Amino acid sequence: MMATDDTALLRRFLRTIRVSTHTALAEYELAEGRAGAAAPVRFQALAAKGADRFRFPAAGIAAGDGLLAARLGRTATGEPAALRLQAEGAAGLDAYAGRAGRLRFGPFGPEADVRFDRDGLAEVPLAGLGLDEDDLAAFTIEMAATE
C-alpha cells in the first residue's frame, strides 16, 4: 500500500516523538541516578498515603540522617505557612549550622533556598510555592558544598 505524503509525514512525526521522548526520559533517569549517588537528605512522613488527606504531623518529621527535624508553622486559619528546620544534637549542629542548601518538593520541584543560622535553625516560607499540604509528605534537602 502506498503511503500518502501526509501519512508518511505523520509516521515520521510518530517516530520523532517516540525517539525524542524516550531518549530524554533515559537521559533524565541516568541524571537522577547520578543525583541519587550524591544522596540529598530525605524527609519522608510515615503513612503519608491513606484514605484521608495527608496532614503534616504536629510532632514534625525527622530527616533520614536523623540530624534534622522539620515542623510546620501554620496561619491563623490553619494553612501551611512555613517549614521550620532544626538541626538536632551536636552532630546536627556540626552538619548544618551556618550552612546553606536547597529544599526540593517532589521530583520536579518547586525548590526553595534554605540557610541555617548558627543555632542550626532555618525557616522556609511556603507562600508562592504552589504547594498542597500533601506535597510536604516527602521532600529532600541538598546542602551546598562547604567552602
Next chain:
Amino acid sequence: MSGASKSGRDLVAQFAGHLANLLNGNDHLPADAPVVEIRPFQLYERVYRGLSANRRFLEGLVGLWSYPPPQEPETAADFYFDQVMDRPIGRRPGKPSSADNLRAFVAAAAAGPFPACAAEDAELSTWKAMVDGPQRIRRFRERAALFELSNLILKCLDAANRPYAEVLRLGLCPKDWLSGSEEVTVNTLKASNAFLKALRAEMRDEVGRRPTAAELEAAFAAAPVPGSSTGAEFARTTLGGAILTRVAGQDVTRMVSYESVEAVISDTLADEDDGPLLAADEALPLLERAVRAGAVAEDEKGLLAAILDGRPLAEAMKTDLGLRRRLKTRFDNDLGAYVADLSARVAAFVRGASEGRP
C-alpha cells in the same frame, strides 16, 4: 482499536535511548565535556547493569518472568545481550544494514584517526556497531544528533529484538527456543503468535484449559503455521505443544506479563519507517494538529516542543505547574509512565489521522 497501550511501555525505544545516552557518556561526563572515550568493557558493564538491575528492562525486555526457577537476572541479562545486542543484523542486497548505518554515524564523529575494522564484510551486531569503531568520539551534544543516534540504535533493535520478543509474546522462555536443538525461525515465531491470537479468540480468552479440537482447527484455519497442515499436527510439534501447555497453565502472573509484552511489541512494530526524524520546526505544526484532535493538551504540546528543542526533560517539567500536577495526580510521579502515555496518545492520534479519522 485504539492502538495505544496503557499498560505496556515502549521499552525498546527507551532502551535505545538508554544506550544512546550511555554511548554518549551522559551518565558520567559533565555536559560540556567535548569527547567521550569508548571503552567496550566499561560500556558493557553499564549496559549489563541496566538489563539486570533496571526492573522495567528486566521484566519487559529481558522477560525474567519467562525463565524457569531459580530465576537469575544476571543469567537472563547475559542471554539477552548475546541474542539481541550481539545478534548480527543482515543486509538486503546492495544496501547497508541498520548496524552499518549506526557504525557509519559513530565513525563520522571520530575524534582523530582510527584503524579500519578488519572484517568489513561481516554482518555487524548493534553492539559491534557501537564499539568496534573509533575509541574516542566527539560527543553528540546537539540534541538532534543525540536523537539521531538513538534512532539508529532503535532501528537496529527493532530488527535484533524481534525474535526474542516474539518468543516472550508466546509466553515462552527465549532460552529454550532461540538456541540449541529447538531453535525456531522468526517467521515460525511470528506465525505461531498469529495462531495463538486466533486461538485465544476462539477460546474467548479463557485460560487454564486446553482448547477443544474444533477451536484448535478453527484457529489454525485462520492463522496456519508453516510446516504443519492441521491444528492437530501443529499441536504435536514441540513448539505447538509448548504453546498449548502455556495456554492451559493458570499462572496469572505470567499471563499479565504476556499481555503487557504483547502491547509493547504491537506498539513497537507499528511505525517502522525509514525516513529521517523531523526537525523541531517541522514537528510543531503536527503537534498543533494533535492538540486540535484532543490527543495532547496544550501544556503537553509545550513539553514535547521543549524536548524536541533540546531542553532537558527535568527542566521542561520544572517550569510548568500544570504538568507537575498531572504527573502527580494521574501518574503518581512516575515520569516513565507519563512519557509512555504521552507517546501512546501521539501514536493513537497518528493512527487515527492516517486512517482519515478527525
